[in-house]
Each structure stands twice: as C-alpha cells, then as structure tokens.
Amino acid sequence: MPGPGGGFFPLAHCEIQGEDVPLNREGDKVRYPGRWRFLLWLTFLATTPVWGQEGLVITEILSVNRSGLQDEDGEYQDWIELYNGGDSAVNLAGYKLTDDVEDLSKWEFPAITLEPRRYLVVFASDKDRRLPNSQLHTNFKLERQGELLAMITPDGSTVVAGFAPEYPRQISDVSWGLATDSEFIRAVDSDTAVRVLVPPDAMLGLDWVAPGFDDSSWREGTFGVGLERSPTSARSFTPMIGTDVEEAMYRVNTSVYIRSTFSVADSSAIDSMLLGMQYDDGFVLFLNGERILDANAPPAASLGWDSDATTSHPDTRAVEFEEFDLSEHVSLLRDGVNVLAIQGLNVSMSSNDFLINPVLELIDLGPVNAEVRQYFLEPTPGGPNRQGYDAVSPDPSFSHDSGAYPGALAVELSTEAEGAIIRYTLDGTIPDETSEAYTGPVAIEAAATLTARVWVEAALPGEAVARSYLMLADSVRNFTSDLPIVLIDTFGRAINEGTYTQVFCQFIDVGEDGRARITGESDYVGRAGMKLRGSSSLGFAKKQYAFETWDEANEDLDVSVLGLPSESDWILHAPYSDKSLMRNVLSYEWSNHIGRYAVRTKFVEVYINSRRGSRIGSAANEYMGVYVFMEKIKRDGDRVDIDRLLPGDESAPEITGGYILKKDRLDPGDTGFTTSRGQRLAYFYPKERLIRPAQRTYIRNFMNTFEAALYGGNFRDPENGYAAHIDVMSFIDHHIMVELTKNIDGYRLSTFMYKPRGGKLTMGPIWDYNLSLGNANYLNGGNPVGWYYPQLNANDYPWYARLFQDTAGFRALYNERWRQLRNELFTLDYLLGTVEQRTAQLRESQQRNFQRWNILGSYVWPNFFIAPTWDAEIVWMSGWLEDRVAWMDGQLIGLPSGPDFSSDGGFIDPGFELTITSEGEGQIYYTLDGSDPKGPRAVLGEAALLYEAPIVLSENTQVIARVRSGPEFWSPPTSAVFVTGIPTLRITELMYHPPDPTLAEDPEDNFSATNMEFIEFQNVGTEPLDLAGMKFGRGVRFEFEEGQVLGAGEYGVLVGDLEAFTARYGAEGITVLGDFSGSLSDRTETIEFLGELEVPIHDFAYRDSWHPQTDGEGYSLVIRDTGIPLGDWGEEASWRASSRRLGTPGAVDDGEVEPAGGLQMPGDVNQDGVLNLSDAVSVLTYLFQGTPAELPCGDGSAADAGNRALLDSDGGGTIHMADAIYVLNFLYQGGAPPALGTECVPIAGCEDACAP
Secondary structure (H helix, E strand, O other), rough: OEEEOOOOOOOOOOOOOOOEOOOOOOOOOOOOHHHHHHHHHHHHHOOOOOOOOOOOOEEEEEEEOOOOOEEOOOEOOOOEEEEOOOOEEOHHHEEEEEEOOOOOOOOOOOOOOOOEEEEEEEEEOOOOOOOOOOOEEOEEEOOOOOOOOOOOOOOOOOOOEEEOOOOOOOOOOOOEEEEOOOOEEEEEEOOOEEEOOOOOEEEEHHHHHHHOOOOOOOEEEEEEEEEEEEOOOOOOOOHHEEEOOHHOOOOOOOEEEEEEEEEEEEEEEEEHEEEEEEEEOOOOOOOOOOEEEOOOOOOOHHOOOOOOOOOOHHHHHHHOOOEEEEEHHHOOOOOEEEEEEEEEEOOOOOOOOOEEEEEEEEEEEOOOEEEEEEEEEEOOOOOOOOEEOOOOOOOOOOOOOOEEEOEEEEOOOOOOOOOEEEEEEEEEEOOOOOEEOOOEEEOOOEEEEEEEEEEOOOOOOOOOEEEEEEEOOHHHOOOOOOOOOEEEEEEOOOOOOOOOEEEEEEEEEOOOOOOOEEEOOOOOEEEEEEEOOHHHHHHHHHOEEEEEEOOOOEEOOOOOOOOOOEEEEEEEEOOOOOOOOHHHHHHHHHHHHHOOOOOOOOEEEEEEOOOOOOOEEEHHHOOOOOOOOEEEEOOOOEEOOOOOOOOOOOOOOHHHEEEEEEEEEOOOOOEEEEEOOOOOOEEEEOOOOOOHHHHHHHHHHHHOOOOHOOOOOOOOOOOOOHHHOEEEHHHHHHHHHHHHHOOOOOOOOEEEEEEEEOEEEHHHHHHHHOOOOOOOOOOOOOOOOOOOOOHHHHOOOOOOOHOOOHHHHHHHHHHHHHHHHHOOOOOHHHHHHHHHHHHHHHHHHHHHHHHHHOOOOOOOOOOOOOOOOOOHHHHHHHHHHHHHHHHHHHOOOOOOOOOOOOOOOEEEOOEEEOOEEEEOOOEEEOOOOOOOOHHHHOOOOOOOEOOOOOEEOOOOOOEEEEEEEEEEEEOOOOOEEEEEOOOOOEEEEEEOOOOOOOOOOOOOOOOOHHHOOOEEEEOOOOOOOOOOOEEEEOOEEEEEOOOEEEEEOOEEEEEEHHHHHHHHHHOOOOEEEOOOEEOOOOOOEEEEEEEEOOEEEEEEEEEEOHHHOOOOOOEEEOOOOOOOOOOOOHHHHHHHEOOOOOOOOOOOOOOOOOOEEEEEEOOOOOOOOOOHHHHHHHHHHHHHHHOOOOOOOOOOOOOOOOHHHHOOOOOOOOOOOHHHHHHHHHOOOOOOOOOOOOOOEEEEEOOOOOOO
C-alpha cells in the first residue's frame, strides 16, 4: 500500500530484463533500455510490495538532522538505515543506493557483510566514503521535500528496497520509515535499585562482578550514581543523581563499584540490547560477570580498584545519553535474574562532579511492517523503530508574510485540519503544549517574530513555522533607492565581535523601473546571524559585519540573495576610509574579469534597528549608508572550487587537496604554522581547530617541499623546480593585481592561497583592497609611481623575490602577461569604464551615505588624498589609476622616451622657432594650450597636434609633447613654458596687519583683525587684462577664474573676508575680485604671484619693520611707483605707509597725508595720558553739568570730529552717557575696550597727550 507521499518496495530479484517484449499494435518486439525498465518496475511494484530473498529493507531515514546522530567528523548528517530481515548474512559489495532515476549506480557499497536481523546506518552526507571498516557515506544528501530513494542490486537494474515515487516531506529531527512489531523492554533505568561501594583496597579483585557475589553489605540506592559540588550550576548533575557518593568518593577514590539486577523471562526471545549512558568521566560495564563495554577506561590488564578515567568526558556531553549497541552480547543474558555491574571512573579524586546513569533496553525484534510507514519522534538509527505517528500535523498559514510593514498588523493564523489547535509565541521560541493557544488575530505593533505550530490529535505535532515582521516609521515609508535595500532588526540584541547575534533581515531588490522600495517585494526575507568583523576597521563609526543566512532553527541556510549563488556565509562590507566607496568592488571585478575568482558583490543601502519594540527609521542613526553585500571567501563550488577536505581524509589522494591557507593576522587562539623559510601561515580551511594532525603534516610538508625547490640550485627546472609545486600564472596574476592597485595590505596581509586535490598551490582569491588605488598615506601607497613590493621586508613579501630571479621563466611570463592584459582585458577603456559605471551606480546613494557619515573633506585613517567632494575623490582616483597604468607600462612594456626640445623655455623673442625631436619609433604629438596630448584613457587629446615642422611661438605659450608608439602607449611628457612678455597686473597695496574692528564695524563681534586684510592690484597696462589662471604660488591662496577682466589702469582688491571688508570700507566704488584663503603674516611673508602658465610676476617679501605705522596702527603698505623693475618690489624704499588711516583699497593713494594729529589715549578726557575712572566721571560731568566748559580737541565742542573720535568709546558716532558706562564696564567688569582700542592713536585736531 502506498504510504504518505510514496510506496515502499522491499524486494529481491524482481527484475525486468532487457528482453524483447511484444508491446506495439503491429506485434513488433521493442527492447527497453535500463532507465525505462526501472520505471516500469516502479510502476509494477507501487502496488505489489514483497520480500526478496535477501531480506534487505530500508527501515528508517532522517533527512533533517539537527541534533541527533553525529558522524565521525562530529557533524549532524542525513542518514539511511538498512535492515537484514532474512536468515542469512548478505555481502553488500556492489549494491547501490540512488536518489536519481537517471543514475541507478549513483553510490556503491564496499565489501561489507550485514548479518541477519542486524541494522546498518549509512550517512547520506555527500562525503562519498566507502571504506569497509569505517562509517559509510553516500555521495548525495536526502531532500527534505521528498525524493526517490532506492537500493539496487549489483546488476544495476534490480531494486531491492526503496521509496517511490518519493518519500514524504520530512520534519526536523524526526525520522520516517517502516513500523515494526517489536517489543521494547526497559531493563534498567533511573528507578532501578543499586548497591554501591567505593572500594578501600584491592581485596575484592573482580569477584564483585560475578552474579553470585554477596553485595548485601553495600549501600543501597538507585541510579544515577554520582556527586555534584556545584548543584546550582547550569550543567549540574544533581537532577540525575539518585545515589550521592560525594562523601565516599571525593578526595578518596576515583572508582566506585555499582551492581544492579534485572529479570528476563525468556532470554532466547531477545534479539537486540541497547544501552544509553550518561557518564562523567568513564566506566567499565560487566554483564553477568563478563566485561562487554568500556569508555575512557584502562584496558583489562591494568584496571584496578582505584583506576582513573583515561580522559575527561565534557559536561556538555555527559548529560546526553550516549548510545551503545550491545546486541552482540545478548547470548550472555539468562532466564531469570541478570546482573549488570559497572565500575564508574572519575578523572581525578578532586574532580567536582561524577555521574553514572544507564538505561538498558532489551528488544524482541518483530517483523518489519511493510504496509505501515510512520514518523518517529524518537529516531532509532541502528535499532528497531518504536511507536510512531501515521501522519504529521500540517503547517499553519499566516495572513501576512514576513516583511516590513508601514503600520500595525492583525495576523490571522489558520489550518485546514479540523479540530486542530494552533499555539504560538512572539519571542522566537518554539511553541510547545504550554504556549498560548490561538483564538483570534495576533496584534503586531512593533518588530516581532511570530512562531506558530499545529497540533492534530493522533498526529505528530507540526513543524514550527515563523514569520517576522518589521515595522516602518512614518519617516521612511516612502523611501526608495536605485540600489537594493537591506532592512535588519536585532529585536533589541546587541551585535558584538565574538559570536553571532540572531537578527531578522529583508532584502529588497530593484524592480523593473530601476527602483527599490522599502515596502516592496522581498528578494530574501528571513533569519540571519551577524557579528562585527575587521581589524583596524573595528575602530570606525561605520561597522563591518559578518553575515549568515539562517533557517528557523538558526542553522546555516544556503540561499541565493540578490542573484548571487546560493550560500549561507556573507559579508556586509562598510566602505568608510575608502570614500570612493568602490575600491574593493572594482578590484574584485577586475580579478574576475581576468579569470581569477574573487568574491561577487552588490552595493546596497542598509537600515539597522537595534532597539526593542521600535520601528525601523524612527531614529535617524538607523540608516547606515551604502554597504557592499558580498560573498565570503569559502570552499564552495561557486567560490573557491576545491574538494571538501574531511576529517577522515588522511591518505592519498584525499589528503592531497582541499586546503585554503592565509598569510594574515591569526585568529584568536590559533597558532598557524611556520614554513622552512619562516613564512607564518594560518589554516583557513579547514579551520585550525578542525584540521587533523595528518592533514597538518601533509600541507606543512608540501609547503616546505615547495620552498626547498624554490630556493634550491635547480629552482628554474620546470619539472623539478618551483613550477612543479605552484600554479605559476596564478602567482603572476595575483602579483599584478596587488601592484596595479598598489594594495598596501597586499603580500603581507589578507593573502589567500589554496591547494586543490592532486593539484598545485594556487594564489588567490584577492581580498581586502580598501587600502588600494592611492588610499594609503604609508608605504608610498599614495604615489602611482614605483613598485610596492620594495617597501616590504623579506618576510612580508613571500617567495616572489626568488621567483623573479628566474628571468627567462617567471619574469618573462610576468612581462608577457602584463602586455597581454593591457592589449585585451586591462585596457584603459575597460578599467576607467568600470569606475564610471560604479560612479553612475552610486551617484544617488552616495549623497545619503555622506549625509549620514560626514567625512568628506576630513582625514580618515589612512587617507593619502582628502577631497572636499565625492566627485573629486573619484576624479583623483581615476587619475591615479591612469598614471599607475602608464608607469607600469613603462616598466614592463618599454615605453618610448620623452621628446627633446631645442630650448628649455623661458624668455624668448616673438617668432622663436621650437624644434622637437625623439629617439626611436613613434610619432610626436604636442599641444599649445597647456593640455596633455594624451587624452583620457590614453586616446589622442582633443588639442593634440602632430609634430611635422618647427613651431613658431609669438606669445606666452606652454608646449607639452609626447611620443606615441601604440594605441595606449605614450612616452612621459616633455613640457616647457616660453615667455614673450609679463602680464601687466601689479600688487600696489597690502593691508597685512589691520587694526581691530570697531564696535560700529562689528557690533556682534563676528570678525577679527585678520578678516580686514586686503591686497590691492592694478592693471598698469594700456589694454584690458584677462586675469584667468593667475594665482598665488606662495603666501595666501587664490586663483582667478575665467571671465575675470581688469580694465587698463583699473584697481581691484582681494579681501580676507568680504563681509568684514564691506563693514569697514563699504561696497561703493571698490572692485572686489574675490576672497583669498589663508592670511597675511603680521611680520614678514614672501608673496609669489604667477600669471597664466605660471609665468612669474611677483616674488618678494615684505617686512613689518619697514614702516611701523603699517604694523597694526591702521595704515597699509603702498607701492611708491608701479614702473619700477619687478625685482625692486622687495625693497623697503619701494614702499611707503598709506596716506590715510585704513588705507585706500581699490583707489589711487595720492600721497596727500591726512593731518596726523596728536597721539591720544582713546577716552582720555582729562588728558593725563591714561584711561581711568576720572575720565568716565568727566564725560558725565560734561554732559549733565557743563563742566569742563570745553573738551580737549579742536573747538572744544562735542561736535568736533577730534573730540568725537576721542570720547566715542562705544563707537556709536556720538558722545552720550552710554560712552561713560562703556568705559566703566571696560575698567571694572571686563567689558570690551574703547572703539579705538587701548593704545595711543593719532587724532586730528588733538595735541599729544600720551607717549606711545
């Protein structure tokens, strides 16, 4: 009868041979090939289950093994259980197992014998192991959703047993198979009475294990027997202890004798005997006086009354029942009373815990019921199936799928099963019989994981099914991007460095319109694990994450995300110090382009909510910016495609491959290994904690053999030298990638290599290129010129120095490979084109990224170049790359030398003829406008001219020339500036040390004296002058732009701060040419001012000692005569103080000096030379009592300009009571000084009243 999802076929030689059978209407005989014979056979047997002569049957399978039976590698793998129900042993040599109708011989048994009424477990692990005396592993796994499973006889065409067309959907940690009519007898368990003795000496010998031994004087109790000195610990044995032996054992003896009895009515009916044992740390077990089992125990010859366990048994394992098949000892059973004697062994007398707790089960094997297939909640690999369930409860249905929602939800749960109960949780735990029963819609108002499970009477409880819901804040509900969007919620859990944190994630890809919407359809939605990763990057504000996709049991889940090949291990890379955001992505793309695997990448925008009960986007810092979702380096058919190296692979050919090594910082706790030449390498795959000693020895010896060949005298020999051990071209390509990008981590860090089975050491994949393409201010990383490797010591530059000594071999291949790449795969069109493509891809999202991380224009370790904008970052990186390629071309291809000029430039007469020559082949191209003859991507520049005859120069000109010898191969440039005349722009006035702003000029105290600086220019020529390209070479910084023109004889001013300048001088009648950057020195400074083409106009230094009035007293330096030689601008005699205080910016200084006036202390009414209380009183007396009758300056009235300047302390323009208060506030409250300051100043109309 067909069972759930398929039929069972326990058959012998039911074979349809490839004979001629009359089947068609015409009576012709048709011969069927093997595949069709098999299908016809399945159709026949689907309704005709019979037993074959062999008695072989598949009795049990488990396809979702999460916590049950482990294989020899300690891994939970699928398994298939076979049973020989016949009366004779069967040699399985040549028998097959298959899950593929197209391949009936998919996996073949070795020569092993399955005894009658015995079981055999075969792991369906895809490990393909078939050694007769070891665990067996097929080369396929079992599909959870169900598939064909069949056992085929050695002839390759007869099915012995199987499930067809497929077994049903499987449940986690629940097996499925055939029911049996076996009887299970619990002989010993925790309720069994025991007698216990901690032996004081060796007097008893082994007499105590005999059935007739008198143990009546021993202590009575029940299993388990043990001690626990930390009863409240998480792994306490206390709940398992029925007889506490702490007082008798602790610090007394490591051994204890235990005896118990059980009765058997008919020992001949017992076919199998199974023991489950919780133990810490070892034991020896005797049945009716015979030693039949031991664990962590000394051999029989050395077993004594005080023996220790040979090793400890971890507490985490001790609390689990370890299963032992004792079926081979059933002959020792007796009718009536049987004695089970156990010598329990602790690892030391001072051990704080100990446990012996057995469960012994006797089995009377009944027939396998081929008609009934069931699910078994308690899998029994290697033993008969117990009572099972005919059906499994269905999965619940959810009204809302997992995802991000803009508002609260009312989630409805349902099932088609009548009378079913649905139970659920909201905290991610698995529902059980005590969980909340569903009675109505479940309200979801904040991020939550809703897990539901169905119970149907007489059926196995269903799978726990979860849906996770993310709630969106109003501020992000309409968010869209031209990149995929990643939403992550930690449900309040912190993401740390050490272990993975469970999170829920949603990936939303861009749609057909090129936009991803935060409320859009999911590309992937589910559980994941995240932890911090990185070394130096851990200190950055924007964090890097290791990322794993998980299933509902938090186990790795292989899944395709954003179109990348299915896997479970990923990286969320956070570009931070790489402000282009793309250096890693570009490097990996280029490596894949030349046929060297590097991880695949996807730019994404990420939100992370780590606040429990909140909504994504409710805090601005939850937007994390642009990330790169990418593959993690891993052994995988779609990544590093090498064979899996398993713990049992300890001989050739298996042991020869499947290794990934890394030169890098070691992971915590790892030691790696050091080669014979001192290279410290890390085990990357298998991990150091998993790689077996024999495998360590093999790969270490292989590396030493390679180094011996490399550094030996015959190292160039292709068969006996280094080439016999390494994939030479992979080493070359890896070196080219490091040098092309000048990756500062290259060679010495993040350097991977792998060894395929039976193959050579292969370099790669490349990794961690964020400090490439000029993004490093150390090890010459920012300079596109020069090899990187000479910056490193021998230990940081493994093997290559020696390889390059093979000039006819390795070095020649290297140069040839570079030429090939440049002509085909690494053209500038391709390299710079990828930069442009990524730039366009990031154009929108980078703005949001740098709003979140405001680092443009700021130094982030270890930036070499700091640009104010993202576009400037890209332009600089692109230029760096182009320069780097050109430099490497010169080193590896042999570019032509630069052309020679007949003159080095400088001053010439109009009409001068310039001759350009070159050595060797190639054409000379030149420009006369300052541009490069080599255009972008090495094409011909727009202004480039082919040199064919001498060039006539009649005006200031910069000539740049190169020799071109191929489409992308140019010489270095030769450049010279030829000057026929100097521009007529001159510096005529310098306000280098202005006085402080007055209150009237700066009532809100926004400016400093430096803000008031200015530099005046005059066009001393007779024609308007185009200022474009003129700039300062030293001193302050400013460059004139296109369109700025100064008329003949006109003045113009550059100012330190336009707002401050206008507050002092106004805007009327002054031509302000711009704001300069920096400031003029108050003492002395060299000013270099250059014309277009950097033709020198001024190069002089001024000094504050020339004219003291100009040093902070309010006067500027003015040139006396603009007609003097330019070389005289640096002479004191060429300058004077301005005729007017504060200077004459933007206008001619006619030299008429203002009346100097006497030196006065601002605010000094009584003319005693100091400012004090009496002056404030004098102002008040004058204003309100008319005393004194006259003020000290001019006509003595308050309207006199001199008196106003002297007494207007607050700068308000008049003399009033506020000036007296202002002085008092300055003298006694620390207020601002008088408007004219606190030093002696000349005031017209006043006499001298203070000494400077």
